[in-house]
Amino acid sequence: MNPEKANGKPGLIRQLGPGLITGAADDDPSGIATYSQAGAQFGFGLLWTLVLTYPLMTAVQLVSARIGRVTDAGLARNMAKILPGWIVTGLVALLFVANTINIGADLAAMGAAAELVVGAGDHVFTAIFAIVSLLLQVFVPYHRYAGILKWLTLVLLAYVALVLMVHVDWAQVGWGLVWPSIAGVSAITTVVAIFGTTISPYLFFWQSSQEVEEVDRDEAKHALNDAPDEAAGEFRRINFDTFAGMAVSNLVALAIMIGTAATLHASGKTDIATAADAASALKPVAGQFAFLLFSLGIIGTGMLAIPVLAGSTAYAIGESRGWKTGLESKPLEAKGFYAVIAISTLLGIGIDWSPIDPIKALFWSAVINGVVAVPIMAVMMIVVSRRSTMGEYTASLRLRFFGWAATAVMAAAAVAMVAM
Incomplete structure (x- = not known):
């Protein structure tokens, strides 16, 4: 029997795709920096x-x-059906700015991590990583590229391995998981940052558009509004894929926080500003191997996140403008789409080579993301609840409850971020 298939249903591994990649991309170098700061400064709290x-x-x-x-159309295209064009354009423009800054910060972190390992050449490595990522997106068809991204998620195991290498007070970990603790303004700021880096707009656009890619490349699949017989199996796949992908995202984030809390916080090293700072600080505390694991994890997660950041921008702009979009398309078939990917990536390199402080830029990127996420999430909840758009596949009461709860939490986080 084919291990990937049983009873005519795809195996568990084959069901992992857009959700897994989205969840793994959430742990980008910028996210690693946030989780490292949280662990180093506040321990398990x-x-x-x-x-x-x-x-x-x-x-x-x-x-x-x-x-x-359900609709075989990306998020931006569905937003354009219920919002005035100028609002969609404004939201997409802010997404472009935030994502480009994030790309620049991630590339800078990858270059700094490579320099820590090799000893020199941070700007050179930054450019190499960016160009390799760009070439893969432009010249490798989506069905192959998606496979590369899926396997690249394995790099996240480096952070799980880090936890297994250091001494951890698991009783304190258990307490930190179940007992909310916020002490001071800096803790509130860090909590807001964690929410902002965990629930980010670029992930919404990416996963929605990847589901469209899955439909477009497989002739056996159709928009569920047109093919209700496919619905049960597809919703099972989406549920498993998304729950698993988000679990991977949060488990890796937990591993980073636990690892830095058990090493850096325990040794009094709390002044962590970047992911590279965390890697460098680990070397004398946890040893050379832990340092290498952390550094290589930064590079690997960056290679996973850069195409998601650039791709989500291209999907959002292309769909809102009515362009042909898709990583399965050849460059000459979707010129505008690939132009946005190239511009975002090249501007990211420019940020690294410019006098702009990537940490300050990343802060403003987080502010923009935090503010933009709220209206986008609200519109998503309206779209998924509209029978005229979703047909018989509107969201369940439970999904609407948690979706609106997430929107409310992000609204509170955005208000706190702006206030502070």
Whole structure:
């Protein structure tokens, strides 16, 4: 029997795709920096935030995947049906700015991590990583590229391995997971940052559009509004894929926070600003191998996140403008789509070579993301609840509850972020 198939149903591994890649891309170098700061500064005290965000981020990503799979149209295209064009254009423009800054910060972190390992050449490595990522997106067909991204998620195991290498007080970990603790303004700021880096707009656009890609490349699949007989199997796949992908995202984030809490916080090293700072600080505390694992994890997660950031921007702009989009398309067939990917990536390199402080830029990127996420999530909830759009596949009461709860939490986080 084919191990990937049983009773005519795809095996578990084959069901993993857009949700897994989306969840793994959430742990980009910028996210690693945030989780490292949380662990180094507050020890195990903020682990509960990742327990709280899991059901919320899962609900939001389920909504985005459901919209794409049912309508065979990406999130931006569905938004354009219910919002005035100028509002969609404004939201997409802010997404472009935030994602480009994030790309620049991630590339800078990857270059800094490579320099830590090799000893020199951070700017050179930054450019190499960006160009390799760009070439893969432009010249490798989606069905192959998606496979590359799926296997690249294995790099996240480096952070799980890190936890297994260091001494951890598991009783304190258990307490940190279940007992909310916020001490001071800096802790509130970090909590807001965790929410902002965990529930990010680029992930909404990416997963929704990847579901459309899955339909477009497989002749056996159709928009569920046109093929109700496919619905049960597809919703099972989406649920499994998304729950698993978000679990991977949050488990890796927990591993980073636990690892840095058990090493850096325990040794008094709390002044972590970047992912590279965390890697460098680990070397004298946890040893050379832990340092290498952390550094290589930064590079690997960056190679996974850069195409998701650039691709989500291209999907959002292309769909809102009515362009042909899709990584399965050849460059000459979707010139505007690939132009956005190239511009986003090249501007990211420019940020690294410019006098702009990537940490300050990343802060403003987080602010933009936090503000933009709220109206986008609200519109997503409206779309997924509309029978005129979703037909008989509107979201369940439970999904709507958690989706609106996530929207409310992000609204509160955005208000706190702006206030602080």
